[in-house]
Every structure is written in structure tokens, then in C-alpha cells.
Amino acid sequence: MATVDECRDAMHELAARLAGNADAQNRLDLERTVACRLPDLETAFHGRLHNGQLVDITDGDDPKAKIALTLKSDDFLALVRGxxxxxxxxxxxxxxxxxNPFDLLKLRKLL
Structure with a gap:
């Protein structure tokens, strides 16, 4: 099982990758709150998508997040590593x- 610190670092790595993809693809117009929930660690992180970039990443859940991912910590690390x-x-x-299914279609452009 991954650690909370490893997952936090992976979240910031994901944000950096999204920022690079957003710049390369003329900025995606998508403003949404995002949560990444890791039940095996009993933790979560949240932030928001702004112009195709993941910003304001903090520890803790956002129960009102418009986009929420839920997965095991090891799977999250594997996902971010590719x-x-x-x-x-x-x-x-x-x-x-x-x-929202339309949000998922837009997100595919960033990933």
C-alpha cells in the first residue's frame, strides 16, 4: 500500500502533466472541482480544474466535487506513472x- 505522502506527490505530478497538456492543446475551457478519494488510506485530496490545469490541491475530501475519482492508493500511483x-x-x-459524461469527454483531451 502506498503512503499518503507518495499519493500527495503523485497528485502534484498529475497536476504538472495536466498543465503541460493544457498548454499544448490551447487550454480546455473546463471549470470543475475535483476530488481523488483513496479509501485504503482513508484519505482524499481535492483541487479544481481551471483552464485545463489542476490547481489549489489540498488534503481532504470535497463532498461537493463535480468530478470524483475513487481508487486504491497503489492503483492511483500506477495510473499517474502510466x-x-x-x-x-x-x-x-x-x-x-x-x-457528468460531457465532462469526461472533455477530460480525455487532457489525459
Whole structure:
């Protein structure tokens, strides 16, 4: 099982990757709150998407987040490293996403 610090670092790594993708793709117009829930660690992180970038990342959950990912900490690290395919994780039940389907389509442009 990964540690909270490893997951926090991975969240910031994900934010850096999204920022690079947002710059390369003419900024995606999507303003949403985001939560990443890691039940095996009993922790969560949240932030917000702003112009295709993940900003204001902090510890703790946002129960009102418009986009929420729920997965195990090891799967989260594998996802961020690129060792776990997003679509396979979702289809295989390793990850759950609560989001508007239109938001998911927009997010695919960033990932």
C-alpha cells in the first residue's frame, strides 16, 4: 500500500502533466472541482480544474466535487506513472468516477 505522502506527490505530478497538456492543446475551457478519494488510506485530496490545469490541491475530501475519482492508493500511483490504463481501470472496476459524461469527454483531451 502506498503512503499518503507518495499519493500527495503523485497528485502534484498529475497536476504538472495536466498543465503541460493544457498548454499544448490551447487550454480546455473546463471549470470543475475535483476530488481523488483513496479509501485504503482513508484519505482524499481535492483541487479544481481551471483552464485545463489542476490547481489549489489540498488534503481532504470535497463532498461537493463535480468530478470524483475513487481508487486504491497503489492503483492511483500506477495510473499517474502510466502503468495503469485509465479506460481499463475504469472498465475493470479498479477505479470509479463520478462525473457528468460531457465532462469526461472533455477530460480525455487532457489525459
Amino acid at each position: 502503468d495503469l490504463d485509465f479506460a481499463r481501470a475504469l472498465a475493470g472496476g479498479q477505479m470509479r468516477i463520478k462525473a
